[in-house]
Amino acid sequence: MALRNIIGKRIGNGIGLVGRRSLSTATCDVENRNSKSMNLYSAINQALHLALETDPRAFVFGEDVSFGGVFRCTTGLADRFGKARVFNTPLCEQGIVGFGIGLAAMGNRAIAEIQFADYIYPAFDQIVNEAAKFRYRSGNQFNCGGLTIRAPYGAVGHGGHYHSQSPEAFFCHVPGIKVVIPRSPRQAKGLLLSCIRDPNPVVFFEPKWLYRLAVEEVPEHDYMLPLSEAEVIRQGSDITLVGWGAQLTIMEQACIEAEKDGISCELIDLKTLMPWDKETVEASVRKTGRVLISHEAPVTGGFGAEISASIVERCFLRLEAPVARVCGLDTPFPLVFEPFYMPSKNKVLDAIKATVDY
C-alpha cells in the first residue's frame, strides 16, 4: 500500500508532464501560469467553486455535501455560496437524480453527487429513462443539459462489493448522456468544468483511488478541456493501449516495463467514454497494428468490448493480433480477493507481450 502511494504520486506527476504532446487534435490549452500542486479532490473542489461562482443558477447537492462530503470534494462550498445552493439531500438516489433533472429542465445547472458509484443504481431509471431522453422526447422544447452527476467509482483497495464498482459500461449503452472519466487532478478540473457547462446531461466518474494519491500541478484559473477528444499520453510504435481513470496509472507502469523489453507502447486516455473519440484511437491503431484495452470493470460487456468491436470494424486489415482486453474478472467485486480480481500491471504486461508476439 505504501509503495503504491509513492508510485501513484510519481506516476500522477509523470502523466501530467508527459501529456503535453498529443497526436489527436485535443490541445491541452492549459498554460502553466499560477499552478499549484494539489490532489484530485482539491482539483474537483476548485472546479466546483468556479462553476458556482460563474453561474448564479448552479447548485450542488447530494448526500453529506454540505460538510464537505465523505471525500472532501465539496468543502467550503456551503460556507461560501450558502445553503440555498449547496445542500444535503435525504438518502434517496432516485430522488436526487430526478430532482436534478427537474432543476436542469428549468434552466439551472444541477450538479448532483452520488456518494459512491455503487449507489447509482436506484437512480439508473431516472438517468436512462428521463435524463437521456428528455430532449429527444420533448422535441427539443426541454432539456436537462444542465445536469451533471458526479460519482466516485473504482477500486480503492479495501472497498469490497459496494464501494468499488465501475458502472461506466451501463451508462455508455444509453444514447443521450455523456460519460466522462478523468485520470489526474489537472484533467479532472478542466473536464469537470466542461461537463458542467456542456449542454448535455453528463455522468462524471471520479476514480476514488486517486483522490489523495494523485498529486499534480493544477492551474488555478478557470479552464476547460474539450470533451470527446482522447489524448495520447505516451507515444509508441508497437502497440496501442487504451484506458481511462486510475487504470492508466497501472498501464503506464506496464508500458515502462515493456520498454525494457524493447516494446514501444502508445498509451491513450479516452477521457470521454461516450461519445468516444474513435478517430484518435483508429489513427493510433493504424500506426501500431495492435491494441489492448484495460479497465477495472468485468470484462464481459465492459466498455472494452465496444472499443474492440469498433476498432475491428475500422482497422480489420491493419490488425496484426487480436484485440486484447485486460479487465476485471466476471465476478462481483470481491473483498479479500481484490488483488486477484484487478487487472494488475503483470496481467497487462503479459498481455502486451502476448499480443506483440502473436
Next chain:
Amino acid sequence: MGRMGFSPKHACLTDEKDPNRQKITNLTSCLLVSCQLNLHCEVRPPFSSKFPLPFFPSLPIGTKATKMSTAFSAANFSTQSFPLNHTSTTSHDSPLVFAKPTSQFLRSTRKLRLSSSSKLNLNRRSGTVVAVSDVVKQKKSKSTPTLLITKEEGLELYEDMVLGRAFEDMCAQMYYRGKMFGFVHLYNGQEAVSTGFIKLLKQQDSVVSTYRDHVHALSKGVPARAVMSELFGKTTGCCRGQGGSMHMFSREHNLLGGFAFIGEGIPVATGAAFTSKYKREVLKEADCDHVTLAFFGDGTCNNGQFFECLNMAALWKLPIVFVVENNLWAIGMSHLRSTSDPQIYKKGPAFGMPGIHVDGMDVLKVREVAKEAIGRARRGEGPTLVECETYRFRGHSLADPDELRDPAEKAHYAARDPITALKKYLTENNLASDAELKAIDKKIDEVVEDAVEFADESPVPPRSQLLENVFADPKGFGIGPDGRYRCEDPKFTEGTAHV
C-alpha cells in the same frame, strides 16, 4: 433545531428535568410515553380517568378520542389513557404545527378503517391490551415493584449486550492494528435494540440488517468466532470471508444479511415474511409462525424502498416488524435536518400499521415493545413499525472522524448507556449481584479473545473461492478446458485473465 439537535417533540423523552422520565421503568410508562407522542398531535385527551377504557362503547363517534382510536386502531398500545398531568409536558409543544395537518390525515384514515369494518377487531384488541396495562397499573399503585424480567432473562440480556460491546471494541482495536480492513461500522451504544428484539426470537425467525450488523449477528446466535473470522476475511467466517463486515449471513441462524446499501434489505425482509405467512396459510403448516425483523436506520426512512415495503407489508398483513434504529445521524447529516417529519413512527399509521416510538437506550422498554410487536406478527395481525430512539457512541464507521456531532449530545447519550442502565436495574432489584455481573464481563472478554485467536489462526480463502458462487454451480465458470480451476493454473496472473 435546538442546541442538541433535538426538536421539542423529542424533549419529553430526553429532558432530564422531565418527571416522567424518572418513572419510565415499566411497561405502562413506556406505553404512556409512546402514547404521548402518538397522541400529542391531538393536543389533549377527552377524559381524565386514570384507568383505560375501551373507547367505542363510551364515546360518541366524531370525538377526538374515537378518531385517535380508529386511526391507530391496530395500535394496541395507543388506546391507553394517561393522567392529565403527563400531557402537560407535551401538549404545548407547538400544537399548531402538528394538530392541523395530522388531524386531517387521521380523518382520512378513519374513513378507510370504518369502511373495512374492522371495528369489532378494534374492540377486541384494545380490550386485550387494556387488561394488561390495567393489571400492571394496579400493581404499580400498590407500590410493589413490578419486575419485567426474571433473573435468568436479565443475565441473558446483560451477557448479550456486553458481548456486543466487547466485540465492537475489539473490532476497533483489530482494525487499527491492520488485521481487518474495509469499511467497518460499529454498533456501540445501540445494543439495547439488538438485544431487546432479537433475544425474543426463535432460531427460525429471520433477521435482516444493515451494514452495522455485527451485533445483530451475535444476538441472533452466530458464534463470535465466525463473525470475527469473517471480519478478518478468513475461510472460517460465516460467509467464508466473502463479504466482510457488511455482509453477515447465516443460514443456520436465519440471518438474511448485512446490506451495505441502505434500504436494500427491507424488501428482502418483506419477501421472507411473506414466505412464512404463505407456509402457514396456504401450505397449512399451522405451526409456522416465523417472524421477520428488518433493522434499518433513520436515513433509510427517506428512501423509496422503505415506503414501498411498508405498503406491501400492511397490504398483505405480513408477519414482519420494521425496527428503525434512529440514532439521529446519517454519517454527517442530522435526521432532523433531512426529514420533513422527523417522527418516523408516524409513518406506520400512514400505511395502516401501528407506529411505536420507544426509548432505544433502555433494553427493558425495547423488550416490552418488541414482545407486543412480535406477538402481533406471530398471531397474524400484521406488521408494526417500531422507532427506537438510540445513539451510536462512535462515528459512522471507523474511518469517520466524528467531528460533527455536538459533544453535549454525545455526553447526554453516554450517560444513558444501556449496559450501565441494565446493570443498575439488576443490582437495584436484587436480580444479580455485582460479582455475577463481573463474572459475565470476564467470560465475555475471554470469548472475544478466543474469537480473535481463532480468526488469526484460520486460513485465508484459496483463490479458487474467488470464482465460486457467481452462479448456481458452486465452482462457478472458472473451469478451464483441462477441467481444473483456471485460478489453480500457475498462469492465472498472466494473459488476459478471461474466465
